[in-house]
Amino acid sequence: MNIQTNDIQVAFGSKAILHDISLDIRDKEFVGIIGPNGSGKSTFLKCLYRVLQPNGGKIFFDGTELSDLSHRDTALKMAVVAQHSTVNFDFSVLEMVLMGRSPYKGLLDRDQLDDYEIARYALGQVGLSDFESRNFNTLSGGEQQRVILARALAQRTECLVLDEPTNHLDIKYQLELMTIVKRLDATVVSAIHDLNLAAIYCDRIIALKDGHIVCSGTPQDVLSSDTIRHIYGVSAMVQTLPDGRLNIIYNME
Template structure:
């Protein structure tokens, strides 16, 4: 399946009297890795839930290849879109291989068993997140980082045209953060990913959308979006943004400072 185009058009979400997201619009073009960044409570997870159809927008819509996701049959949506969420809910009394095999379900009829192709895709997904050695272990016995990698493998086995991930690097050590984001970067799919680490977002994402208080504060390529002014306005911290001499990507350095983003010189007497 070729990569899909995602379009979010003027989406507003609320929970009771609380406004979660206000009039957010964005596009992820086929094959792009698009990042959502912003402080806690800025609306990243809520917006993603609207994309993978857990939350219904108060207004606006989410389209995949021009079709409103809410009009798509469940099976067709599952063949098109895969999601990796922060809280997967109840545990699985299954082996890791069985959990990853769940990603193949949208492509089979109800009682179909795994084919040789399914087995290859499952093995490939496990290998891509360095989880081959976990295949026969019970999912519920894994560490948080191991579970996260397995859930990403399940999404990869699904072979989606659009992959949505909410903080996929949570619980992962540095090596696995880089490996997982490298896999996402190479996928023949469109990726929308929420990230906290701005340096990872700057290196792996084609474009960033910065959310603040449920609204889009800035959008564009990382080199245009990530500035010292934005760090102060959105995160309330002092920082510097330079070009990394080897990668060419923006590199953010945070400085100890006051909440208004004013740096504090710790070397002063």
């Protein structure tokens, strides 16, 4: 799925959060959004998945303006893994993942055998096949994040939006989650905190600072020592490994 944003602007009262964000995200491209806290990463993603309404600008999915799509149509095209998932009811893990099938249902439709098969397959993808009867609220933060990813995978959409998806995950599951997402036959847009993960998995990186796009390009184009210093205010050495990937080492000053 192609995503195009034209001059997206968001303000809360008199405070501008995003300034004229224009992007063209290509079909099946893995795009990482980087930037310090408060740079506008989550705000931009929330505009994509319709939690926030921009104050200005337009968003298009495959040439159709987002406002012309129903929320159900949007859910059939885009799945979301947000930063925080608070559940106030005692849902089992399997019930949580089955919620990813809801865009395919009418109001009174019940889950069918294929829905259970899809949900269980998604749990297997995130390594939680043995957790389906567990109460979601009893899981660790990292386990809950993997369940939310499974729910998104069960949705089987053309696009996946992730807001710092590796929060709460140890290193093994960070790499496993990002590898699962990378292998999907889908467009992926992800806010990423860890620049080394961005360097490994992203086809293209968009760098934000104070609600503006600072630069955009491949990891090799964007993740330079000068750009990291400009965006984050820290000194870093960027190494190119024998396989062409980057390794970022931060320096104490």
